[in-house]
Amino acid sequence: MxxxxxxxxxxxxxxxxxxxxxxxxxxxxxxxxxxxxxxxxxxxxxxxxxxxxxxxxxxxxxxxxxxxxxxxxxxxxxxxxxxxxxxFPHASNRALNTVEDPVKRLHKFGNRIAHHEGIWHLSLEARRDDIQTVLGFIAPAAATWVADASRIDDVLARRP
Structure with missing residues (x-):
């Protein structure tokens, strides 16, 4: 999106x-x-x-x-x-950092995964929230759909 x-x-x-x-x-x-x-x-x-x-x-x-x-x-x-x-018509304001900050964190997170670095010690809930935040800035209905269809919470609940 x-x-x-x-x-x-x-x-x-x-x-x-x-x-x-x-x-x-x-x-x-x-x-x-x-x-x-x-x-x-x-x-x-x-x-x-x-x-x-x-x-x-x-x-x-x-x-x-x-x-x-x-x-x-x-x-x-x-x-x-x-x-x-x-x-990002649904962002709380038009400040660049409002959108840039969660996207920057997601980019860094994706790079860690791509380089086969460990992620379980990170706040995975925070990255899930960043995904939902960015989707919500673009299309709240899409954010709701992703939240309802996602299995991320199930996976996180089973982690050691």
């Missing part, structure tokens, strides 16, 4: 500015060199099927959680946040 809502806001930004090029290809979108490199890698991975035109959805899907997380970094506070803030 985070990826899709941020992509939608960036696409809306492009339309509002009268730009016909995709936001990720537009050099007028103020992205860092690292972000541009991530986009180039995503386009390369998305194009491996050999097709001439790469569907935008494939490019968006190839961008990592870290890419989206860093769009919420303070370096973009004045450049992109005014547009991206609309992706």
């Amino acid at each position: 985070l990826r899709n809502t941020l992509d939608a806001r960036l696409s809306t930004r492009q339309q509002r500015r009268g730009r016909t090029i995709e936001w990720y290809d537009d050099r007028q979108v103020p992205l860092s060199g690292k972000a541009r490199g991530d986009i180039a890698q995503a386009q390369e991975r998305a194009g491996r099927g050999g097709g001439v035109a790469i569907p935008r959805g494939k490019v968006i899907a190839e961008l990592s959680f870290g890419f989206w997380r860093f769009l919420l970094a303070r370096q973009y506070k004045t450049k992109l946040w005014p547009d991206l803030a609309g992706a």
Whole structure:
């Protein structure tokens, strides 16, 4: 949901500015060199099927959680946040750190898991709450659905 809502806001930004090029290809979108490199890698991975035109959805899907997380970094506070803030209509306020902080913690948590580091000593309930918080900022109904369908609490109750 985070990826899709941020992509939608960036696409809306492009339309509002009268730009016909995709936001990720537009050099007028103020992205860092690292972000541009991530986009180039995503386009390369998305194009491996050999097709001439790469569907935008494939490019968006190839961008990592870290890419989206860093769009919420303070370096973009004045450049992109005014547009991206609309992706979180149910946040308690429009402050960047309201959204960035739980996303940052989830990114760090995901990296620990990806690197096969131990997580059982961490506050897993707090990370579950971060997931619910971010979902709630985007779409409260989705947050409710995830909470109702999730088995996280069952798993946490069985941990040693």
